[in-house]
Amino acid sequence: MRRVTRWSRLGLAAVLAFAGMPVPAAAAAADCAPPARTVVPDLPWAQQWLRPQRIWPLTQGAGITVAVLDSGVDAQVRQLQGRVEPGLDVLAGGRADDDCLGHGTFVAGIVAAGSQPEVGFAGLAPQARILPLRVAVDDDQPPPETVLATAIGTAAQRGARVIVVGTPMVRAGAQLRAALEEAQARDALVVAASWGSTDREVPVDPWVGERILSVGGFDPEGGLVSGTAAPVDLMAPGAGVLSLGPRGSGHVVAGGNAYAAAYVAGAAALVRAHHPKLTAAQVKQRLLATSDRVPRQVPDPQLGHGALDLYAAVTAVLPAERGAAVPNVPVPPADIARPQPVDDRAFRVAVAVAAAAGGLTVLMAAVALAAPRIRRRRARAR
Template sequence: MRRLPAALLAAALTLGPTLPAHAATPLPPGGGCLPAPQGTAPDIPWPQRQLAPQRVWDLTKGQGITVAVVDTGVDAHTPQLAGRVLPGADVAGSGTADDDCYGHGTFVAGIIAAAPAPGTGFTGVAPEATILPIRVTSPADSTLTSTALANGIRRAVDAGARVINVSASTSVPDAGLAAAVQYAEAHDVVVVASAANGAQEGDPVTYPASYPTVLAVGAVDSTGQHADFSQTGPYLALVAPGVDVVSVGPRGAGQWQGSGTSYAAPFVAGTAALVRSYHPQLSAAQVRHRLEVTANHPAAALPDPALGWGTVNPQAAVTAVLPEEGAAGATVVAPPPARAAAAPVRDEVGPVLAILGVLALVVLIPGAVMVSRLSAAGRRRGWRPARTAERRP
């Protein structure tokens, strides 16, 4: 059984009341759980401002779509997720996965589906999607095995997930993990995975991100630039915000802040939920294609090793009309056929009448003036005939 480093679990996300920058600190010793977040983000975080998923919320908020978070569990009592977290499954132990010691899975789930709440500008991409937590680690051991990850993907498929988010990776190819990804594809499930954070450690190929049917996601900062830690490669499909990202934590209200491709992937998973909700007829392959071709493309040959097809664009992903989708895509209303402009009817009478009218005015106006002058003279004489001088011989 191969073990893959769970770098995503090796650091805790901590926030003070003023939301300081992410600080990487070890997990509490002895397998202890992280405390609830103490800070709150009152304003809209930069990823939500830039991606603006609310532009399509009149059309879809992800309702009817179950998104599996294959991770550390998800706290079902976190206020912005409450009521939309299923019991899930714990493949690393037994029982459910609707609690979260480490907080990582809850943070990821919040990016996907956190609902609006008073006092904070933070919301998830698809705030009416349902979260299916699949725990692949145990509180007693923060390491993650490829076997548990593969089992988690299969369990998510069998439980009815339409989208699966995997914010974990290994640099060692594994037959069981590859088979699990193929299992998801055979059941028409979109799998989204983080590309990992090893760009400065040799940029190794990572799995499951590099499998052909997986949407591999890298990270960008608030300027849209490639994050220096985000791994690159020809398999990279998309990028999303992954630097100073805000989301929720377990065991209370408030938000944390963190950086990593782990937190870029759920922006894509949330967008996939929006698309699957609004376009239920599309296959998993068509959803992947739609996310790629509607992304904000970089000025480079596509796919770019560092940016893939570009930054995910929720509005375009939901609303774009793609001719290649044919009958499975949005219905296109054809415009009426073009017609030649009707030739104007020649007016034979109008010009004649116009000329006669002008002539009448030329004749009548002087006459009217003469009559007016005579009438005025007659009124002055009391309408008596004018006297005439008779000249005698």
């Protein structure tokens, strides 16, 4: 994979960029994420890896709607203003363009946050539209199958070309199968996180796997994000990633496979905008065929086809797409020049130094973000 080469070039400065990442203030409301007030000017490591600025002269995702199935999306956040539709609160009715937990806003930021002066962070597809569908108000519990099925069906009916599931995917019963079939019939690509912790159900059903793009996350050192479970189709940045927080103009850092799925959803939006004649199945296969391949048989149970290569996904010429639909089977890797591997020992030393400098800050941020969940668990225990 190309990760060794790319991250070696980033060097110590990029890794240390978030050593001074601000810790969010204490939550203003007992059950809601704290307002994000601190603006981070640095370019996040995930953007340095994916380099979306090389793609933006070709496409920024205009004309593509990405449905975010999560906790809602705060439409008032500065970098999302004008990009978020009212959406639907599947749980309670009404709109979904606000967000208590902040999870959906974080996902939407990765997909479509606009550029701002003196701000390094931006979404992969800043001209895409976001359709929020609220399916969760508690990030400790997966949504019921009927809720998730309704959201997927609604997203497809409202014209979403990409659907990103930011909550645990339950095993497919009749309702979820029908919703995935409708999404497939309406040519919507469903991108979902791989979930592997013991308290979450994992979408291991092969029938489901054929109808979604399952994503796992990796960290700046190339390690897997905790909770990544087989089967995985594709890997993307999923640890120490920066995006938007709710009720403010600032940024927060978090990690998880849902955020890796958001990067793949943003990439899919760019591909669909630049190649409007491709079907959802073709977009999925293009993302897999152009990935940074793992040095073993693919798909690998843990690493899938490899890591997302954004530039290749948008620009590569794939012979299989000429004049015929791409079958839903693994496609040979595209003929794309790869840089030669280099010694990464200096980079690993830099990571160790950065971890010593910034590890405590990241831990404190994680504790601050987890505080509402801890309070809810204690309340239930009583």
